[in-house]
Amino acid sequence: DTAVxxxxxxxxxxxxxxxxxxxxxxxxxxxxxxxxxxxxxFLKIMFSYxxxxxxxxxxxxxxxxxxxxxxxxxxxxxxSLELGDSAVYFCASSARYGSSxxxxxxxxxxxxx
Amino acid sequence: xxxxxxxxxxxxxxEGDSAVIKCTYSDSASNYFPWYKQELGKRPQLIIDIRSNxxxxxxxxxxxxxxxTAKHFSLHIxETQPEDSAVYFCAASNWSNxxxxxxxxxxxxxxxx
Numbered sequence: 001d002t003a004v005x006x007x008x009x010x011x012x013x014x015x016x017x018x019x020x021x022x023x024x025x026x027x028x029x030x031x032x033x034x035x036x037x038x039x040x041x042f043l044k045i046m047f048s049y050x051x052x053x054x055x056x057x058x059x060x061x062x063x064x065x066x067x068x069x070x071x072x073x074x075x076x077x078x079x080s081l082e083l084g085d086s087a088v089y090f091c092a093s094s095a096r097y098g099s100s101x102x103x104x105x106x107x108x109x110x111x112x113x
Numbered sequence: 114x115x116x117x118x119x120x121x122x123x124x125x126x127x128e129g130d131s132a133v134i135k136c137t138y139s140d141s142a143s144n145y146f147p148w149y150k151q152e153l154g155k156r157p158q159l160i161i162d163i164r165s166n167x168x169x170x171x172x173x174x175x176x177x178x179x180x181x182t183a184k185h186f187s188l189h190i191x192e193t194q195p196e197d198s199a200v201y202f203c204a205a206s207n208w209s210n211x212x213x214x215x216x217x218x219x220x221x222x223x224x225x226x
Contacts, residue, residue: 104158105156
């Protein structure tokens with residue numbers, strides 16, 4: 001009965017590799033988000049999709065590419081990983097675009113060595 | 114874009130005392146101000162929010178106040194308990210425009226037994 005789930009929970013990889021993080025929500029929500037939380041706990045929006053359409057695209061390196069195959073899924077693919085990509089990545093969803101409460105997933109801790 | 118500043122960065126209180134966290138925002142068009150609580154190793158969760166047409170909102174031991182003129186809002190936790198220990202994030206958004214949440218840097222609250 002998990003509302004927003006992410007896989008994997010932990011990801012350790014070497015610089016230069018390509019990796020993906022998957023997110024799924026079973027709440028029937030229309031809007032999904034990716035956030036990055038750095039080592040100082042700062043939470044920053046990266047992307048947002050509404051009904052599979054990209055609506056927020058912050059100044060994120062184009063090595064990061066989100067993909068939404070359907071409303072319930074929003075995956076994040078990262079190419080050519082760098083040390084500075086190490087962070088916790090949170091997926092979130094909200095009922096609809098403009099709906100207030102965002103429900104966060106458990107996070108994926110990415111460590112680039 | 115919106116810039117949210119949050120103070121203090123850390124706060125230690127005796128159990129039973131009150132805790133106050135303050136945030137300021139830069140965009141006068143912002144009209145939605147949620148507060149999220151993140152326990153250690155867990156996901157952020159919405160605890161209370163306020164919209165710009167309201168000056169104060171209370172939910173049991175937590176309350177939020179908003180001063181639109183001064184562009185600041187505050188979280189008040191009364192009768193603190195050990196389970197209130199967490200990182201608290203304020204955020205601001207123009208809920209008539211892009212619905213993008215801009216988060217403060219977080220306040221680590223420790224409640225001493």
